[in-house]
Amino acid sequence: MKAITLHGVGDVRVESVADARIVDPTDVVVRITTSAICGSDLHQYHGRGATPGAPPLVEPGSVMGHEFMGVVEEVGPSVARVKKGDRIVAPFSISCGQCEWCRMRLPTQCVATGRAVFGGRFGKQYPGGQAERIRVPFADHMCETVPADMADEDAFFLGDIxxxxxxxxxxxxxxxxxxxxxxxxxxxxxxxxxxxxxxxxxxxxxxxxxxxxxxxxxxxxxxxxxxxxxxxxxxxxxxxxxxxxxxxxxxxxxxxxxxxxxxxxxxxxxxxxxxxxxxxxxxxxxxxxxxxxxxxxxGICNARNYIVPLMGLIQAGRLAPTRIITHTIPLTDAPRGYTIFDRKEDQAIKVMLKP
Ligand SMILES: [Zn+2]
Ligand SMILES: [Zn+2]
Structure with missing residues (x-):
């Protein structure tokens, strides 16, 4: 499948990578319909936070992105609630839903994943969402179904920003x-x-x-x-x-x-x-x-907690998140998307990617 990979400072590429697949029985694989470039992706893009002289925090070639939504294509044998064909949005941080911190509604502190973020550099490594497909772990806890009458762009930002x-x-x-x-x-x-x-x-x-x-x-x-x-x-x-x-x-x-x-x-x-x-x-x-x-x-937002209540506010017209979208470009054009977003060129505010 095609994905956006990071190779070094300012070096993101469109590459063919191994297909996303079920690894744990609680996983689903989602065919991504919309993804986006986030301001925090730029930290990785610029190599910020790394110790000078130390190896990079992200393995070269890892798949970027933690903002995505799409349609469930494969379902692991232990997934009960999420079904093939469901259209879902998921939070940027990966949590099990069952550990002490998850039960305290602090999923960003999840011990099962070591505070992991899709495409991120802390905790367990999970490939990101600037790709054609993504593996979503702990799917019953992570995935929220999006109503059919809600456009991708309306629901999309619930997962993070x-x-x-x-x-x-x-x-x-x-x-x-x-x-x-x-x-x-x-x-x-x-x-x-x-x-x-x-x-x-x-x-x-x-x-x-x-x-x-x-x-x-x-x-x-x-x-x-x-x-x-x-x-x-x-x-x-x-x-x-x-x-x-x-x-x-x-x-x-x-x-x-x-x-x-x-x-x-x-x-x-x-x-x-x-x-x-x-x-x-x-x-x-x-x-x-x-x-x-x-x-x-x-602190980091426990986005999982907000997805359901804020979805209602969007449907009621009280929040209009699509107003910030300035660019919708093909996934394969993402390197240009990074450039214009980073340099604030072409009046870029939010750059959306369509596989
Ligand atoms: Zn983000
Ligand atoms: Zn947990």
Missing amino acids: LSTGYCCAENAGIRPGDSVAVFGAGPVGLLALQSAHLFGPARIFVVDRVGYRLKLAEELGGIPVNLDRGHPAEQLRALTGGRGPDAVLECVGHETPFAQSIQAVRPGGTVSSVGVYVEPLIGFPVREAFFKDLTLKM
């Missing part, structure tokens, strides 16, 4: 009338913006410097704050009568926006961070965080 954006907003404890700032107008930030509206804030500012992304943020009901016009904490204070936003949603995953989020939030406010950090935070403003009495919530 819509759940992540929603979870970022939920963790921020937004109350009606609050002012909120979202750092980062990338795919997750824009979905965090959509999600934040559901909690009833008076105003949501969106901080970025990429004009076309700020424009979409504005169309989605955000108030753009351009980083090129001064320190975001100062701009946000000026926009909130000198106090700073009640909640800050950090959706970038770099040291600078993390520090700026802490600097921007009002005393006693909440910073909620879902950006993926792969390097140590040298500039953590711990003194400011302490004296502000702030609440910090950060």
